[in-house]
Amino acid sequence: MAIQTVLIINKSGGLVYQRDFLASSTKLSSNDYLILAGTLQGVTAIASQVTPKALQISGSNLSKAANETEYSIPYAGPLGVKDQKEDMGSFLPPDYFTDSFASWSKSGLKHVTTDQFSLFLYQSMTGMKFVAISTQSSTSNMAVSFAENFLRKAYCLYADFVMKNPFYEPEMPIRCELFDKKLTEFVQHL
């Protein structure tokens, strides 16, 4: 699975980061990306408002344990981490995390497949959205959990190299070279 583009959207729906990793990808103008980000934000909100009737009825009496297992994402191995001596910011090798984890987005948009590519969306509890566009069209759950693993790692990088940069202002576009560098390395090792 090759990652073509990574986008980060802040909680108000503004695009704060966009990067293409493949030279061949079709060029959109930065304005188009802004519109895409806003649209994704809107579609996620709408998608969480429309729920099948069956789930609306059974949702309230679903046992909590079942609910938690359902949204648990398995750990997908040391994706993107090159070797154990790599500098991982404030995290310790071998990997950023090694447990399965729960997804915060339970009824929002998580995955879009087209015949050319797939789009994956990871949302943090604070409302940040991480979007990855891969060059493969995939419909399997496996691909979704791989993507969630990858995007959680991107979130770890964001927490380290963006949030800890004193000159970065929250909610503003991300211009942090170190974050750029780390993310690029990370995508290349996928």
Add this chain to the structure above:
Amino acid sequence: MSSGSGNVQNGPAVSTSSKKSLRVFSDDIWKNKTAKINAELFTLTYGSIVSQLCTDFQRDFNKVNDQLFAMGYNIGLRLIEDFLARTALPRCDTLVKTSEVISKCAFKIFLNMTPQVSNWSNNKDVFSLILDENPLSDFVELPMDASKELWYSNILCGVLKGAMEMVQLDCDVWFVSDVLRGDQHSEIRVKLNRILKDEIPAGED
């Protein structure tokens, strides 16, 4: 991935449901996944910030308290992302759970200490964190003029306030006692004002 109950036991998704597993979970994160530095470096850096602030504000300790709180608030707004990226814990559905996550997980990971949670109000919207040890205030003795006014570790209150605000919990946080002022123990009071329901991101239940 192994299926069945064995896997569920280890996953962070349910680790908040039993006290022991949240503790084991945070111990593991602290021990195996978080880079460490010498705590004295941290203590002394904080000490130099506070003493510089006292000079800058000409020993007006109320202003120093406010400034420390504001600095902590700005740290909290950012630190929450690190905490969430590291732990990926699910949203807390009660303040009781929040207090457990704060004491057993957040304090453990960032300060390597586990404050006790106590003094719950009747409707469970106010609680206290009792800090038996406080790495910020090692080597510190307050000067005479500061001992009635300065809350030396007030930055912690700001951090808690800022971090909880980012997960839509509007709280008031303040110190009620401090060993540096001669009290029995240091106590931080946390009061939940309201949950900012409108700001919970779409797609979360």
